[in-house]
Each structure stands twice: as structure tokens, then as C-alpha cells.
Amino acid sequence: EIVMTQSPVTLSVSPGERATLSCRASQSVGSNLAWYQQKPGQAPRLLIFSASTRATGIPARFSGSGSGTEFTLTISSLQSEDFALYYCLQYNNWPPWTFGQGTKVEIK
Amino acid sequence: EVQLVESGGGLIQPGGSLRLSCAASGLSVSINCMTWVRQAPGKGLEWVSVIYGGGTTYYADSVKGRFTISRDNSKNTLYLEMNTLRVDDTAVYYCARAPYISSPFDFWGQGSLVTVSS
Numbered sequence: 307e308i309v310m311t312q313s314p315v316t317l318s319v320s321p322g323e324r325a326t327l328s329c330r331a332s333q334s335v336g337s338n339l340a341w342y343q344q345k346p347g348q349a350p351r352l353l354i355f356s357a358s359t360r361a362t363g364i365p366a367r368f369s370g371s372g373s374g375t376e377f378t379l380t381i382s383s384l385q386s387e388d389f390a391l392y393y394c395l396q397y398n399n400w401p402p403w404t405f406g407q408g409t410k411v412e413i414k
Numbered sequence: 415e416v417q418l419v420e421s422g423g424g425l426i427q428p429g430g431s432l433r434l435s436c437a438a439s440g441l442s443v444s445i446n447c448m449t450w451v452r453q454a455p456g457k458g459l460e461w462v463s464v465i466y467g468g469g470t471t472y473y474a475d476s477v478k479g480r481f482t483i484s485r486d487n488s489k490n491t492l493y494l495e496m497n498t499l500r501v502d503d504t505a506v507y508y509c510a511r512a513p514y515i516s517s518p519f520d521f522w523g524q525g526s527l528v529t530v531s532s
Contacts, residue, residue, distance in 0.1 A: 402472075
């Protein structure tokens, strides 16, 4: 089983600032890495797939990078609606599909 | 427009059984990779089970032998039969779709809460 580790657990950022979230895989997942945003009481929403491709309707301020075992989600200028939980998911080696434990982006 | 609507959750005693349903519209459960993902209260996301278009199924070790995923193509509905429920099965259960093998889950339902407690 591939273990996904996200850091930091909590990220405190001021509106308008840049946020950088990390996700590390215990072994290579190629580019088969997705990022999700989840707000309280809502289902996860797909932001990024194939490590760097934005899903339909996702604003350009969200960008993903990386391959192999190290991945990054960057939010270039945080808006109020971006404060949420973010999860990475590897879909390269399955079963099982494995998520990171999440990073909470909170208002500083 | 794609919609996935879960139902069937509720309060159940340990050792009991429950069946979740996920009614789909805008996509066909028979040709897509359909999955269940759960989230315990205040915790992260955990993949539970998947069924491919061809009918192949997989389960997380934590539910293997207790949960069964299935679908009714005529009703365009996905199911999760859960038996021998344990307190640690308490979670919101989401159904989701992956458009093909080795793709991420792109459409999700709103979730159904299962609470296992005496």
C-alpha cells in the first residue's frame, strides 16, 4: 500500500497571500496524483488531476506540480472561499486508492 | 448534469447490517468505475470499495468479507451492503465516479451518514 503524507497539517495564511501544500508518496506514483478541496458538510471537489491539470471550472490560481513521490498544490492568491481542507489522492497503484491525511488552510 | 444521490444511512447497532444506495443520473453506473469512499467524523478520506464496468470489484482490507458492492443497471444505482458493522465503521459514506481505470474520482455524491452505536 502506498502511504501519502501531506504537510503541513495546518497552514495559516492571510487572504491574498500564496499557499503551498505538499504531498509525498511512499513510492513513485508517476503523475497519477489528484488534489481535492473539501469544505465543512460538503463532498470533496476535484481540483487537479494528473498532478498538474486543472479540473473543469477550477480557477487558474490553483496549480499543481511534481511527479514521482513529491507533489505540490499552490494557491497563488488566497480568496475567502479557498479556506478549506485539501487532500491528495494517488491512483497509480491500486487497490487501495490512498489519500493523504489532509491539510487545513485557515485564515491567519 | 451528473448527479449522485446516496441514501440508506442511519443509526445501527454493532453487528447489524445496512444497505446504502447511490442513485445516478447523467452517467451510467454500468460502464463507469464506481466507488465508495468514507470519512469518519473529524477524520480524513478512506477508500472503501470499487466496481468496474466489467464487474470486477475490490475492497479495502478493513471491510473485506463484511461489505459487498453491487449495482443495478436497470435502476442506474450503486449499492453497498454492509454487514457485521462495527463502531469504527461510523462515517459519512460517499459514492463517486472515476471515468476510467486509473483515473481520479471526479463526481461525488453528497454523502450518507452511517452511525454504528449501541
